[in-house]
Amino acid sequence: MTRIFSGVKPTGHLTLGNYLGAVRQWVAAEQEPDEALFCVVDLHALTVEHDPARVRRLSRQAATLLLAAGLTPEKCTLFVQSHVDEHARLSYLLECTASDGELRRMVQYKEKAAKAQGSGEGVRLSLLTYPVLMAADILAYRTGEVPVGEDQRQHVELTRDLAVRFNQRYGYTFTVPKATHPVVAARVMDLQDPRSKMGKSGDAGPGVVFILDEPEAVRKKVMRAVTDSDGGVVYEPAARPGVANLLDILAACTGGEPAALADGYTGYGALKRDVADAVVELLRPVRVRHAELAADPGTVEAVLRAGAGRARAIARPVVDSAYRAIGLLEP
Numbered sequence: 001m002t003r004i005f006s007g008v009k010p011t012g013h014l015t016l017g018n019y020l021g022a023v024r025q026w027v028a029a030e031q032e033p034d035e036a037l038f039c040v041v042d043l044h045a046l047t048v049e050h051d052p053a054r055v056r057r058l059s060r061q062a063a064t065l066l067l068a069a070g071l072t073p074e075k076c077t078l079f080v081q082s083h084v085d086e087h088a089r090l091s092y093l094l095e096c097t098a099s100d101g102e103l104r105r106m107v108q109y110k111e112k113a114a115k116a117q118g119s120g121e122g123v124r125l126s127l128l129t130y131p132v133l134m135a136a137d138i139l140a141y142r143t144g145e146v147p148v149g150e151d152q153r154q155h156v157e158l159t160r161d162l163a164v165r166f167n168q169r170y171g172y173t174f175t176v177p178k179a180t181h182p183v184v185a186a187r188v189m190d191l192q193d194p195r196s197k198m199g200k201s202g203d204a205g206p207g208v209v210f211i212l213d214e215p216e217a218v219r220k221k222v223m224r225a226v227t228d229s230d231g232g233v234v235y236e237p238a239a240r241p242g243v244a245n246l247l248d249i250l251a252a253c254t255g256g257e258p259a260a261l262a263d264g265y266t267g268y269g270a271l272k273r274d275v276a277d278a279v280v281e282l283l284r285p286v287r288v289r290h291a292e293l294a295a296d297p298g299t300v301e302a303v304l305r306a307g308a309g310r311a312r313a314i315a316r317p318v319v320d321s322a323y324r325a326i327g328l329l330e331p
Helices: 016-029 044-048 052-069 087-097 100-104 106-120 123-137 150-169 215-223 239-254 258-262 268-294 297-326
Strands: 003-008 035-040 077-080 146-147 178-180
Touching: 003 016, 003 123, 016 035, 016 052, 016 087, 016 146, 016 239, 016 268, 035 052, 035 297, 044 052, 044 077, 044 123, 052 077, 052 268, 052 297, 087 123, 087 150, 087 297, 100 106, 100 123, 100 150, 106 123, 106 150, 123 150, 150 178, 150 297, 215 268, 239 258, 239 268, 268 297
Parallel strands: 003 035, 003 146, 035 077, 146 178
Antiparallel strands: none
């Protein structure tokens, strides 16, 4: 049996990109005979300037949305990262395994550090080391598969490297995981800037569709999506990223294939209308179920408590074995 682990960071409201690229894949994964753990990785939200109350609010909202999207406590383990101490315990051991050079080569670190320096905020040390915490999130559970978006592939590769290095130095301790990705819409792009990822941190962005957006807001954003000056509908991601992004979204919503879908359109208007309709219908049941769960917060809190207990029972013996292997005395 393969163990699956993945997480979502509560740094903003979850987007269509999060849903198509990750959450929907998680729901499908829990239907398999494998063991699945899904986590709201709230510690990762502390790597940049943040409002504590907002982190708590978004953590609760993320957990509620994951349940609304179809995750079921009977089939998977859903919990909050900070509720399981083993994540932080293992992270330090892996910092003692990683090198400064390989962390500074992480593309996301370079991009976020440049942005932080440009804004005058300064760069927190945790921004550099957070891929190691991510590795701890994965390795603490002897995870076999990590369903992630394309932008996280480099971090999973680092996780694999750290697992192999630790095992070689101190004896077999960790399973070496692999990343898995959906066929289409692994990386949904911003509707106004189709060369940039649709990120949840840009809360007011007109190019970002949020899962909890009202239908009319979704339609307005899709209909205003940037396309190309040509006017024809052709699936060419490199040359025509705006149209390709719309076709990727439509394919992910309907189960079609982007290039084949392109053949059915002669202009952008019809394509945008169909994309808007498909997105609204895809998100409708999630929004309805979220409203029901949000009205009963005790249910979500109970799921998270039980999930943390199950996660702790899995992770503690793994992390304890890592402490012994690296040379620390048992308490």
